[in-house]
Amino acid sequence: MEPAKDPADATQAATKPAPLPTEAPFDLTDPEHIALGKKRFNAYCAAYCHGNEGSGGKTPAFKGRTDMTQAMLFKVITEGRVGSDVMPSWHAFTEEKRWELVAYIMDLGRQPANK
């Protein structure tokens, strides 16, 4: 017997989203974009989750991180993540606002890790 096809597969194929961008449309070291990202991070990401300057969460602290790439950060912010903990997706922010968050988090990565 032919296995039943999941109708969700067909829908997914028909509406497959465009691949996510892997490079920011602006210079991620630009202080203005970093500042905008910081403001949004503090309003949406810090309390209850990532903490001040990304010190919290189940993810390693952001300061001093050298393993974070812009493409990876943009993807996680856009899609969220589910493991033993959860992060909701933030695709409702415009791409520009998501890249501003990337700019701020990568700026934290360039700062020395907290002792």
Next chain:
Amino acid sequence: MQKHKVKQTLKIVSAAVALGLTMQGAAYAGSGPGYEDPNNWPQFHRTYNAWHFSPLSQITKANVKKLKVAWIHQPGNITMGQQSFPIVIDGVLYYISANNNVWAVDAATGKTIWHYETKLDPVANEVFYKAASRGVTVGRGKVFVGTLDGRFLALDQKTGKEVWSTQLTDMKKEFGALFSAPPQLAGNVLFGGTTGGDQPIIGKIFAVDADTGKRVWTMEIPKNDPKSWPSEKARSEGGGTAWWPGTYDPTTDTIYIGTSNAAPDYYPDERKGDNLYTATLLALNPKDGSIKWHRQEVPHDAWDYDSVYETLLIPINGKDTIVHLNKNGFVYVMDKDNGKLQNVWQYTENQNFTSGIDPKTGEIHNPNYPEVGKQKLFCPNLLGTRSWNPGAYNPNTKLWYSTGMEVCNTVTGAKQEKVETINGLALGLSEITLVDPPGKKGDGWLGAFDPATGKVKWKIRFDLPPISAVLTTETGLVFMGDFRGSVHAYDGDNGKELWNFNTGSGIRGGIVSYAVNGKQYIVVPSGLGSHVPGFLSGKFPEIKTLPGGSSIIAFTLE
């Protein structure tokens, strides 16, 4: 039906006592409130007085060290850990795991009887409080669930098949207003509120007919009164949800349910007024949701100090009296019939949001409000003096056992801008950092209190603040779990540790006890979860290394 069974059981017990018979197996001695239906854990706190007390006495201080694992049930989904408070009725244990997976399990063997996987609207993946599931309610032949896509849902108790489902919130318009805690029964009325308190919405308490799912009443928590809210805009974004289960006192036909902080949390400037009925304990008429009385514990809250925790009914001076912990670190002792204050005592060791609270009027003296653009220290922090994990009251020791967290936060207030996304919160801040209390190292504790006065009988320190519920039993045992996953049994008289067992992941949910086939069991939900561990890891980095998980572990004597 349940009541009839309770009466029958009590009659049998009375007859046995009258005949001088010795009760065998998982025996118990007491009677009256807190002792009903001794073999079961039929509702969230076991009994309506929210004691988290089991009258069973087979497991004692002398033999507790012989506790061994009887069975383990693993649901297989570990997202946000295992936060549930199991219900046990007549040898069947009902619990919930991540994403509203509901389980009925043989309470003697751990074998699955049925499993219901709730089909959730995809919007449930987008919200701030996704995945977290904290329990079910069982009664009237059904298992009731508050869902992560804003519904109340009823399943057949025997088969797990869906009986009815009622959509109560508009998730997209109401910033992901969903149910993470189980709605509760008040007769044939099923009631409950949505999670949070920090979203820019009008928080509501919903009530439906438990047999049909038909809506009965809805109460808007932000009161429609210009004296409480300066504008309709402020009220309509005022938050005030009732996110933790209320209790139903059948002796007075009263629902007790607490409400959350007002929103935006740390930016109260545009919501001048007392902001009723946020941060309030409500006594409601279950028939129509009308307010019998209310006690607002934190008027014009500006620190995220919800009033949602358990409503204890404890005999004080010969009368059942409400003992109610607020997130602000104070316990409010009040008349259960009118909310009149009898005392307010300080529970937390560190607080600086007030110079003191008047024990007669509840007035918060010299409130230390947040300010826009200025960093200020506030104790307790926004997670509260304790999280939602309830304490336990023992009628023999007359002590209330409950956990605490001694951690503060700095906050820089900010004008609240329009919340842009469904998963955004209205916190009114531009900076928040968890910090030690001044001059001390942040930590947590389990304490034994006189519930009327706050006098401390004993305290045990924990370097990571415990976030599990507490269970106490007829034999004076106190069970609780820690962040690293060990469940501990203490002597309730002096706090001496008598037994522990490492379950492998942190303990967040409700430890319960029941008896089946003459054997007493202790059941421990294991699995670190909720937003608390993630946020606390900014202060306690070790938490980042602690594993998640989800299992229900039953212990019994060899």
